[in-house]
Amino acid sequence: MGTRTRIDAAEIVEKVSHLCRDANFNLNDDVLDALRDSYEAEASPVAKEVCAELLENAKIARECQMPLCQDTGVAVVFVELGEHAEITGGRLYDAINDGVRKGYNEGYLRKSIVASPLNRINTGDNTPAIIHTELVPGNQVKITFMAKGGGCENMSRIAMLTPADGREGVIKFVVETVSTAKANPCPPIIVGVGIGGTFDYAALLAKKALLRPLGIKHRDPDTAGLEKELLEKVNDLGIGAQGLGGWVTALAVHVECYPCHIASLPVAVNIECHSHRVKTVVLGNITS
Amino acid sequence: MSNIIHLKTPLQDNEIVNLRIGDRVFISGIIYTARDAAHKRLAALIDQGKDLPFDVQDQIIYYVGPSPARPDRPIGSCGPTTSYRMDVYTPKLLARGLRATIGKGNRSERVIEAMKQHRAVYFVATGGAAALLAKAVKKADIIAYKDLGAEAVMRIEVENFPVVVANDIYGNDLYREGVAKYKRA
Numbered sequence: 153m154g155t156r157t158r159i160d161a162a163e164i165v166e167k168v169s170h171l172c173r174d175a176n177f178n179l180n181d182d183v184l185d186a187l188r189d190s191y192e193a194e195a196s197p198v199a200k201e202v203c204a205e206l207l208e209n210a211k212i213a214r215e216c217q218m219p220l221c222q223d224t225g226v227a228v229v230f231v232e233l234g235e236h237a238e239i240t241g242g243r244l245y246d247a248i249n250d251g252v253r254k255g256y257n258e259g260y261l262r263k264s265i266v267a268s269p270l271n272r273i274n275t276g277d278n279t280p281a282i283i284h285t286e287l288v289p290g291n292q293v294k295i296t297f298m299a300k301g302g303g304c305e306n307m308s309r310i311a312m313l314t315p316a317d318g319r320e321g322v323i324k325f326v327v328e329t330v331s332t333a334k335a336n337p338c339p340p341i342i343v344g345v346g347i348g349g350t351f352d353y354a355a356l357l358a359k360k361a362l363l364r365p366l367g368i369k370h371r372d373p374d375t376a377g378l379e380k381e382l383l384e385k386v387n388d389l390g391i392g393a394q395g396l397g398g399w400v401t402a403l404a405v406h407v408e409c410y411p412c413h414i415a416s417l418p419v420a421v422n423i424e425c426h427s428h429r430v431k432t433v434v435l436g437n438i439t440s
Numbered sequence: 441m442s443n444i445i446h447l448k449t450p451l452q453d454n455e456i457v458n459l460r461i462g463d464r465v466f467i468s469g470i471i472y473t474a475r476d477a478a479h480k481r482l483a484a485l486i487d488q489g490k491d492l493p494f495d496v497q498d499q500i501i502y503y504v505g506p507s508p509a510r511p512d513r514p515i516g517s518c519g520p521t522t523s524y525r526m527d528v529y530t531p532k533l534l535a536r537g538l539r540a541t542i543g544k545g546n547r548s549e550r551v552i553e554a555m556k557q558h559r560a561v562y563f564v565a566t567g568g569a570a571a572l573l574a575k576a577v578k579k580a581d582i583i584a585y586k587d588l589g590a591e592a593v594m595r596i597e598v599e600n601f602p603v604v605v606a607n608d609i610y611g612n613d614l615y616r617e618g619v620a621k622y623k624r625a
Contacts, residue, residue, distance in 0.1 A: 205602070209570070220570065221517060221568045222570045223521070249450065367485065390618075390624060395546065396564070396618070427568040
């Protein structure tokens with residue numbers, strides 16, 4: 153705990169570069185399992201065929217080391233920085249952006265970032281990454297990379313509900329968001345829900361909710377119950393894989409909650425496509 | 441899924457009339473790519489009464505911005521992008537003779553109406569199946585708007601490119617009918 157570690161910025165560049173390629177080429181087992189389950193559960197022949205194509209696509213991407221989806225995303229990076237970890241030979245954010253630049257160039261990944269939202273000139277290297285840093289106990293640095301697609305991000309929404317809206321209001325807003333999105337975010341989707349905090353914090357919670365591996369329920373039984381209810385209601389919409397009709401609209405709904413103001417009930421819904429590309433690395437293991 | 445049909449481009453009217461929503465179609469031949477920024481330029485040319493960089497008569501436009509091609513491959517991963525962003529431009533291209541588009545997600549009422557009027561169809565390819573779809577592409581050449589990078593217009597040669605008919609020329613909509621069928625509630 154008290155032992156300090158030194159982490160070379162050059163190592164961060166290499167690791168982040170690897171994460172970018174690894175996430176875009178190799179779909180994680182939890183997503184593959186969920187897609188297999190969807191294939192089994194699906195009643196619609198069209199949607200079933202879509203699930204079969206997605207499983208085949210994941211196999212081809214892995215074998216050929218080519219992107220699962222041409223939209224290789226905006227690089228969203230979550231850093232858990234140990235209080236006793238020191239970055240040497242460069243700055244953390246520069247190292248992350250250098251890693252993204254390297255990974256996207258060497259991996260033949262698409263560069264999808266424009267420098268100004270209004271002038272829309274491509275930066276040419278997929279930077280800057282969106283970086284969220286959290287200071288945590290210990291001497292390690294945990295870096296989680298997420299390639300977030302534009303199509304599903306566009307279908308995400310936030311609402312400042314009133315305390316009177318309560319649980320029912322939250323359910324209504326989440327279901328309405330998925331219903332409005334229809335085929336656009338590439339279902340079967342993963343729904344990240346952030347409840348509480350502030351306007352900005354609810355959105356961050358929603359995105360972090362997407363990081364939990366599929367198949368793992370929330371540790372709090374009430375929240376887990378809400379997740380189950382939301383998943384059932386979302387799947388009752390009949391949107392199905394690719395929105396062509398079917399029983400599996402979402403692979404999972406993940407909810408994260410946080411304390412909030414007596415006047416507030418912020419709810420954010422971050423929608424993720426089936427091409428859920430997340431990879432993590434931990435640096436600075438204690439060796440002495 | 442009703443029928444399995446193999447189509448070659450350019451499309452023939454007697455083939456288009458037989459297509460129905462839900463049909464599984466495998467396309468071979470030449471198709472053209474264009475997405476947001478290219479559509480903006482194409483529509484501007486139409487508004488000015490000018491020629492387009494390629495003849496759209498009886499052709500197919502695919503909404504895609506591929507990832508970069510590795511040196512040994514004709515194209516990178518190339519799944520469809522969401523079509524609704526092109527809805528504002530599509531009727532103009534259909535009026536110029538375009539007979540089909542490929543993308544993902546439902547189209548506006550206005551586009552569905554224009555497809556009926558101009559006897560055109562909308563195909564959906566599986567969003568996110570980009571590595572699988574790349575396998576069906578044999579050749580790809582940039583023919584216009586190179587400055588747009590991933591959004592440049594390409595002439596691509598495909599073999600058995602897999603799609604489903606989402607809108608036929610009769611005004612049917614697979615999105616609407618499919619979801620209505622499986623909605624529980």
